Amino acid sequence: xxxxxxxxxxxxxxxxxxxxxxxxxxxxxxxxxxxxxxxxxxxxxxxxxxxxxxxxxxxxxxxxxxxxxxxxxxxxxxxxxxxxxxxxxxxxxxxxxxxxxxxxxxxxxxxxxxxxxxxxxxxxxxxxxxxxxxxxxxxxxxxxxxxxxxxxxxxxxxxxxxxxxxxxxxxxxxxxxxxxxxxxxxxxxxxxxxxxxxxxxxxxxxxxxxxxxxxxxxxxxxxxxxxxxxxxxxxxxxxxxxxxxxxxxxxxxxxxxxxxxxxxxxxxxxxxxxxxxxxxxxxxxxxxxxx
Amino acid sequence: xxxxxxxxxxxxxxxxxxxxxxxxxxxxxxxxxxxxxxxxxxxxxxxxxxxxxxxxxxxxxxxxxxxxxxxxxxxxxxxxxxxxxxxxxxxxxxxxxxxxxxxxxxxxxxxxxxxxxxxxxxxxxxxxxxxxxxxxxxxxxxxxxxxxxxxxxxxxxxxxxxxxxxxxxxxxxxxxxxxxxxxxxxxxxxxxxxxxxxxxxxxxxxxxxxxxxxxxxxxxxxxxxxxxxxxxxxxxxxxxxxxxxxxxxxxxxxxxxxxxxxxxxxxxxxxxxxxxxxxxxxxxxxxxxxxxxxxxxxxxxxxxxxxxxxxxxxxxxxxxxxxxxxxxxxxxxxxxxxxxxxxxxxxxxxxxxxxxx
Numbered sequence: 001x002x003x004x005x006x007x008x009x010x011x012x013x014x015x016x017x018x019x020x021x022x023x024x025x026x027x028x029x030x031x032x033x034x035x036x037x038x039x040x041x042x043x044x045x046x047x048x049x050x051x052x053x054x055x056x057x058x059x060x061x062x063x064x065x066x067x068x069x070x071x072x073x074x075x076x077x078x079x080x081x082x083x084x085x086x087x088x089x090x091x092x093x094x095x096x097x098x099x100x101x102x103x104x105x106x107x108x109x110x111x112x113x114x115x116x117x118x119x120x121x122x123x124x125x126x127x128x129x130x131x132x133x134x135x136x137x138x139x140x141x142x143x144x145x146x147x148x149x150x151x152x153x154x155x156x157x158x159x160x161x162x163x164x165x166x167x168x169x170x171x172x173x174x175x176x177x178x179x180x181x182x183x184x185x186x187x188x189x190x191x192x193x194x195x196x197x198x199x200x201x202x203x204x205x206x207x208x209x210x211x212x213x214x215x216x217x218x219x220x221x222x223x224x225x226x227x228x229x230x231x232x233x234x235x236x237x238x239x240x241x242x243x244x245x246x247x248x249x250x251x252x253x254x255x256x257x258x259x260x261x262x263x264x265x266x267x268x269x270x271x272x273x274x275x276x277x278x279x280x281x282x283x284x285x286x287x288x289x290x291x
Numbered sequence: 292x293x294x295x296x297x298x299x300x301x302x303x304x305x306x307x308x309x310x311x312x313x314x315x316x317x318x319x320x321x322x323x324x325x326x327x328x329x330x331x332x333x334x335x336x337x338x339x340x341x342x343x344x345x346x347x348x349x350x351x352x353x354x355x356x357x358x359x360x361x362x363x364x365x366x367x368x369x370x371x372x373x374x375x376x377x378x379x380x381x382x383x384x385x386x387x388x389x390x391x392x393x394x395x396x397x398x399x400x401x402x403x404x405x406x407x408x409x410x411x412x413x414x415x416x417x418x419x420x421x422x423x424x425x426x427x428x429x430x431x432x433x434x435x436x437x438x439x440x441x442x443x444x445x446x447x448x449x450x451x452x453x454x455x456x457x458x459x460x461x462x463x464x465x466x467x468x469x470x471x472x473x474x475x476x477x478x479x480x481x482x483x484x485x486x487x488x489x490x491x492x493x494x495x496x497x498x499x500x501x502x503x504x505x506x507x508x509x510x511x512x513x514x515x516x517x518x519x520x521x522x523x524x525x526x527x528x529x530x531x532x533x534x535x536x537x538x539x540x541x542x543x544x545x546x547x548x549x550x551x552x553x554x555x556x557x558x559x560x561x562x563x564x565x566x567x568x569x570x571x572x573x574x575x576x577x578x579x580x581x582x583x584x585x586x587x588x589x590x591x592x593x594x595x596x597x598x599x600x601x602x603x604x605x606x607x608x609x610x611x612x613x614x615x616x617x618x619x620x621x622x623x624x625x626x627x628x629x630x631x632x633x634x635x636x637x638x639x640x641x642x643x644x645x646x647x648x
Contacts, residue, residue, distance in 0.1 A: 198371065199371075199391050
């Protein structure tokens with residue numbers, strides 16, 4: 001081999017890889033650019049426009065939407081409440097899903113397939129239908145309250161308040177959480193658990209010292225997914241909250257569709273995007289810490 | 292039987308369709324290293340898991356140091372177990388891995404760390420305390436696993452095919468290291484393996500298991516020289532087999548009369564170790580066995596294999612194929628296939644078993 005071919009061979013290889021990569025990534029870059037980046041930029045621009053009422057937009061650019069949102073006690077409260085409610089839903093979803101995911105991870109053969117289908121099956125019906133299902137269960141004369149009354153207990157207010165929203169969203173997010181947990185349980189090894197047992201760890205210690213740390217990648221992924229879905233969901237909070245539970249997503253809907261104040265809706269949307277960004281940063285930090 | 296430090300009585304493990312361990316009785320003295328040897332599926336690993344408490348026994352008892360532990364959970368048994376797959380905690384450093392057992396025993400942190408560092412030094416891994424298991428080679432990982440099991444000073448140390456995932460050279464090294472540490476600390480140990488060289492070279496005693504049953508428990512020398520069953524004779528070391536019909540100490544094999552120690556009757560199987568047979572070709576001088584009684588048969592060389600240190604001959608002796616070895620001394624020409632040869636061995640080296648099935 002001559003010196004010339006030795007130099008050009010790797011070079012031409014690199015350029016062909018660059019060409020191939022461009023070819024393969026081209027379609028997704030185009031789709032993402034047109035369907036995601038452009039609208040988001042558009043939204044960002046919109047948040048600096050003036051609202052003229054009745055859906056009209058002023059020509060001038062202004063910081064009013066941002067300044068009023070970030071100073072107004074109502075919106076700050078709204079943002080804090082949205083984050084706290086979503087965190088609570090995320091934690092409840094995790095607690096409810098973790099044992100199911102752990103059991104599924106250990107199940108074998110046909111039994112595992114059946115259980116997995118059962119876990120995924122709620123995703124086959126729309127969240128709207130499932131939300132109406134929850135209304136039937138949680139309503140004042142619904143399944144739970146009728147049962148309570150039959151038992152002689154006092155009825156509870158479970159619908160059109162935060163309790164209803166939290167219960168409904170927790171159940172709706174569970175399939176996503178379980179799938180994310182399962183995806184992150186790869187490092188669990190029954191031999192490692194046995195090793196801990198032979199070294200004197202009680203089942204309780206094995207769970208906290210071995211199983212929990214080894215499943216942290218799944219927990220982090222599931223929590224990120226649930227949190228993002230909880231913050232951005234609006235149908236379930238709207239129906240189960242009955243207009244009395246105010247969250248960012250429902251407020252955006254109201255501003256955009258009812259009040260027709262698009263710049264304010266755009267500003268709130270950008271704030272949600274910032275919250276997602278923060279959640280993503282937290283997730284990657286956490287993942288690096290546990291791996 | 293004298294009750295041992297580890298005493299296993301009528302231990303049985305039955306699954307729905309099969310019996311994995313069938314009425315196992317075993318007494319192991321304090322400080323002994325005993326191998327559980329057998330082909331895969333013989334019940335050796337299941338037995339070990341029952342001793343560790345990881346698999347419940349169907350019936351029978353296990354006692355350690357006079358205390359019945361059959362119903363105890365693994366974490367109450369005070370045992371150390373070294374796994375084939377190492378089973379280190381991937382999210383902990385080497386030091387934390389080794390300290391884990393001490394932490395569970397509520398040893399104060401400072402003392403736990405001191406003892407863990409000692410154990411790590413014992414397996415020659417100083418300087419790697421802060422590494423994660425994934426950053427170590429297979430051999431180093433198994434050393435960590437060994438240190439982790441040793442540091443808690445268990446009353447019994449169990450090894451479940453610990454060397455099977457290592458390459459040959461590392462395996463030899465680890466073998467002698469495990470043996471010397473075990474001897475130094477005097478820990479009663481069980482070593483499960485399917486590798487007979489491992490069992491014979493490392494262990495004080497070997498328990499040969501087959502089909503869930505104990506075939507023989509004895510010293511490596513017992514197993515090799517005085518195998519109790521045809522299975523042990525053929526599983527431990529290599530053998531030549533001949534079938535014949537016995538009448539007293541005289542056995543007729545294909546019309547030829549051979550002799551064997553001890554009397555038997557009916558169909559029997561004779562076994563002779565290949566290296567105990569002496570092959571004499573035409574023109575070579577017959578070996579001198581002195582006054583020892585010998586057996587002798589004629590045959591024809593079928594094949595020769597050169598293995599460096601030995602020449603391996605395959606000989607057809609009246610329809611039965613026998614292997615014989617000769618040490619190479621350099622410069623000799625192998626006896627060529629087709630040559631007529633004579634095979635001679637001492638009567639004392641002839642093993643006789645009742646014909647199987």
